[in-house]
Amino acid sequence: MSAPAMDFRPLAPTDLAALLPLDAATNSHPWHADNWADSLRSHLCLGLFDGPYLVGFSVASRVLDEAELLAIAVDPARHGQGLGKLLLAETCNRLAADGAAMLFLEVRAGNRRAQALYDSAGGSETGVRRNYYPGPAGTREDARLYAFTLTGIAV
Numbered sequence: 001m002s003a004p005a006m007d008f009r010p011l012a013p014t015d016l017a018a019l020l021p022l023d024a025a026t027n028s029h030p031w032h033a034d035n036w037a038d039s040l041r042s043h044l045c046l047g048l049f050d051g052p053y054l055v056g057f058s059v060a061s062r063v064l065d066e067a068e069l070l071a072i073a074v075d076p077a078r079h080g081q082g083l084g085k086l087l088l089a090e091t092c093n094r095l096a097a098d099g100a101a102m103l104f105l106e107v108r109a110g111n112r113r114a115q116a117l118y119d120s121a122g123g124s125e126t127g128v129r130r131n132y133y134p135g136p137a138g139t140r141e142d143a144r145l146y147a148f149t150l151t152g153i154a155v
């Protein structure tokens with residue numbers, strides 16, 4: 001599967017008008033505008049653009065040599081085109097260039113598509129956090145934990 005040429009750039013407050021609807025379209029628990037504003041100030045927030053259009057984003061925090069992927073999403077109309085993999089690879093490259101050696105994340109146990117992305121991008125499943133996420137009607141859902149080694153990747 002080959003992805004079309006895309007541009008990456010760090011997200012800025014001027015991108016909020018595009019970010020909020022994309023988050024709402026891809027996340028069962030979208031962030032409030034205030035959370036986004038905080039994240040844009042304090043985390044690596046990367047946008048994937050097709051011309052002027054935001055088609056994906058990732059959010060990662062880094063402390064010393066460890067990073068955590070807080071969010072990653074691609075426009076549903078563009079799923080299955082390799083963009084998620086492209087975005088994850090670029091996020092990993094930028095984190096590695098910034099000094100991160102490992103990237104950690106958690107994903108809903110029912111989110112098979114994201115797990116397929118992490119598996120195919122070289123992540124290792126490291127464990128399960130039981131009943132971590134809120135589900136519908138008071139239910140809970142397990143988190144699966146993944147780790148990526150960032151040392152030695154092309155930067």
Ligand SMILES: CC(C)(COP(=O)(O)OP(=O)(O)OC[C@H]1O[C@@H](n2cnc3c(N)ncnc32)[C@H](O)[C@@H]1OP(=O)(O)O)[C@@H](O)C(=O)NCCC(=O)NCCS
Nearest residue numbers: 026072073074079080081082083084085107114116117120
């Ligand atoms: C998870 C997400 C970012 C993947 O983006 P994407 O652009 O569709 O992913 P890609 O096209 O790069 O595919 C990545 C891998 O997913 C798998 N995949 C692709 N299309 C798939 C499909 N229709 N069904 C199942 N798996 C699929 C493949 O394993 C693929 O790897 P491969 O190309 O090496 O075979 C996207 O589905 C999304 O935005 N989901 C909603 C937000 C979300 O769940 N984020 C993760 C939170 S932890």
